[in-house]
Amino acid sequence: MTAPAPPAETLRTTLAKLLAGLPPKQASQAVDRLIANYRGTTPTDTPILRDRADVAAYAAYRMPATFEAVHAALEALAEATPDWTPTSHTDIGGGTGAATWAVTATWPGDRPVTVLDWSEPALALGREIATANPALRDADWRRARIGEDLTLPAAADLVTVSYVLNELTPADRTALVDTASASAQTVVIVEAGTPAGYARVLEARDRLIAAGFRVAAPCPHSAACPIAPGEDWCHFSARVSRSSLHRQVKGGSLPYEDEKFSYVAATRLPATPAPARVIRRPQIRKGQVLLDLCEPDEQLTRRTVTKRHGDLYKAARDATWGDPWPLS
Template sequence: MSRLILHSSSSPSSSSRFFINSNISNSNKFLLSVSRISGLGINEFLRYEIFCRYNNTLNTRISSQRELAKSIGGDKVYQQLLNDINASLLSPPEDPAEGIIVDPVEVPYPKRSLEALFGRKRIGWVSLPKWLDKAILDILKGHEKDVIRSDAGRIYQSFRSITGFREENIHNDPIFGPCKTAAKTFKRQQYEFNENDIKPHLLEYGNRETLAYLAGYLPITYGPIYNVLYEISTRLPDFEPKSVMDFGTGPGTAIWASHKVWGQRIESYLGIDISESMLRMAETLLSNMSHENRIQNCYFRRYITYDSRQTRHNLVISAFSLAELPNENTQEAILESLWNRTEDILVLIEKGTPAGFKIINDARNKILKNAKKWQIPSSSLSSDRDLKKNNNYDQKALIMDNILSSKAGAHVVAPCPHDGPCPLENSRNWCHFSQRINRPSFFMQTKAVRKENHEDSKYSYVVLRRGPRPEIVNESKPTEKFEKILEEKSIDTDLVKEFINEAFQWPRLIVPPMKRSGHVVMDGCSKSGYIERIVIPKSLGKLAYRDARKAMWGDLFPHKPKKPPERRITKEKKDMKYEKKKMTKSIIEEKEKGDDWKEGIPSLRIRNQPSKKNKQNKQNKQNKQNKQNKQNKQNKQNKQNKQKKSKSNSKQSKPGFLKMVKLG
């Protein structure tokens, strides 16, 4: 429905201005209803419209039409209006906006700022593509549901044993304070593990396990993968991968998600998984794609080759796979191999549990620390002699190696706004996010669920990119992909092209915002590397306050607070306060002068030190109180002694008195 103002050419009077609401019906005819008009014939038209609304019969309609034709026949303004409308419909102008003035009342007021729309992470429910849902249903036909359900239970049990709770969890959190219920929950979880004898174990995926994974676990992994890849496409609109590598692909989950995000712009896919049945299932799903949208160059392998001269990929994904590796040494070797095959971006995703977050955090620290060490040595790179000697070495690979050598180091694209250590390392809380997924029919049957058709899949992730962290630069040219994304989000390209680099410094909300009366409290991971509490009051402005009220868990918040943010206490600061109470003034001065004192911690100083006079006054007061206490004790003892003596005297006098009475 669009509201327009049309000017009639008959007379310039106020009666020639009409507000018309136009709507196009299924038969492509314009149904016009006048909402604000003047003139006798137009008023009769309104009466006819209201009359037909309540007396909608054929006889009444025909009779009222005749009366309407007689009444409006003499209204020249109405006739001229109809002629103008017919002329505009029969011969539309080249510019559709010509002669039409949009009513400013109908222009939508922006509910959120452009920065908040750009930093938004929430994408709503995620559903499987229709072709994938249909293909899985066709594959599961003819198999017993009870067997699939029991096999899916074994898979859930295996994942629970790998990424469940551990005894290493800290109940006294240095950031969020002590948790009264955490110890009980962890004890209950450990008791369940001990009772059921669930020990960390892995499953070998055969045909039965592959079917159970397809029916009971694929939607849980598809939602987070799609969310992360969609965030990359919006945060980095210039990034369009040509080749994608999926480590631990399983039935090709990350391949289908990346194809949905970037479509046919991806030229080749490579899926790696050690299970042959999983690879066969991925090939079966690939064959069920329609011919129009079918992926052309998609290959599957069982192992990663350790040849440093192998071709590299623009996007490398490892989703829910590192936790299944046997030990940390294997994880580090796989990480090094994945990073060496990454030309631009590496995506790591694990379950949103403390164990999954620990795996992601360790991988993040290792890559940021060893990004330069893990680069290909210069001896195997730029060399025309080697190119002439070794015919197997491709020229494209040589060019790619030279590009990688220019991109030294690495930085975090998401979720962290910094490249330092994670402030939640020693906390009972862990960095994780949630994505709501739509449960397909086969998934609900496997889980024996009837009512709820949705589920929240929690995950931890990190997106790493080669090269240094970008700085704020105002000059940037938007691409066609960027403009398309901004059109979908209804954002102006000229304003938002500056947000790409600025968003690398916006704080990330790690917990849902706390909405209070007149203000919003948010805890976010800031660019300084600390967890900071941001308070956005209503007095800061309508737009900032509205953005704070609409902000959600995982969003990037662009507005600066009215007051400086409150930094949540860390373990180092807590230890510092504990030492400050114990150490004397001389020890504190030595610590401040020493070079081994930790950087980043403010100098320890004793504030409001008591003077000598104050100390003497305190001692005198204490002495007076002690003397008074002693005197009070002595007085009490004297009173008690007097009372005892008086009682003893009275007892001795009574027998003598009785004797005297008898004698008398």
């Protein structure tokens, strides 16, 4: 029997088939508007994804990148909680469901899945795409306004919130985090890897800790972030394969792009955070590797690992941005 394709590959194939007939000009126009909303201030009284063309353009432009960013965050969470597998999942503001695909890529198997979003066209397309993923065929796609009046249909082991906080007012952001923390054992929040995105993640992190959660990733501790506000920001990078349509829509020639993202994974369950986290791309020089680390003593440290460190030097040469340190 042929093994099923990994979720990432299945998602790319499904999107390519679904979007094969989408006129590139129409897609490009919709993407231009979506980029403006993604990078700027978005009104919260109407959904960003208004119709089928918007949703198709979003799927081509954002869904693969969202999948890779959320998957990277979930893999870091899984490393910190190796004995835990979520038995249920709610995705708040899930749109076309990229985070649900990322969960199935991290923890294979069936579980109750609920996707909440206020865009009916996004939910419809997400439901359509999900038929290609056996773990999502029974998912519940529900329309809901994401804000102060949000109520979750049931408690969930895992709640994900990806690229949603930017679309909300401060009051709605606070309400969403409080709703998630009251309903979940574990909460994962992913935002754009910009100073503003990091600030929203940091705000949510503080609120989750105040609600009794501990940080599982990326931080090696649940104390205050040692990064001075306004001087730098914590973010990571995920490599995203571009489809031919993706390259047409975005006008790029490379077969890949790097998605910058910020995130926090917090839990009420036992967790073992990384001893330290590589928070910048390692600098490999002749005979040495420079690692910028966030460490458990609430300090940012640059460590130089040289050949005389033996196996540690080999590990440092293999380390990538976002990895725990030392490598397992």
